[in-house]
Amino acid sequence: MKKKLYRSTRNRMLGGVLGGLSEYTGIDASLLRILTVVGFFLGFGSLGLIYLVWIFIVPNEGAA
Template sequence: MSRKLVRPRQGRMFAGVCAGLAQRFGLSANLVRLLFLLSLLLPGTQVIIYLVLWILMPNEDRAY
């Protein structure tokens, strides 16, 4: 069974984007959060991508 890209109800810190990405790819949620925070030190569109994922990723209870 393939894992869907959803924002889980449990384990959220803010919007659930990092927890959802971690769950989808089999990583630790804290690792994904740390990588996101470290990426903020670099120039780029990280915050915009986070906001887009927040809008596009469904909640776990409303997934597909």
């Protein structure tokens, strides 16, 4: 079965992007969230822009 990236409906804080990425990669969602926030504050401000873009591009879990 081929894995697909979806925004999580069960494991979401804001848009479900990192929850879905967590399910796709197998990495804990809390770790991804911490790394994203730390990266954002360390000067990788593009992470916030990428997150916003993914909210609109990546479909919700269960969407056809």
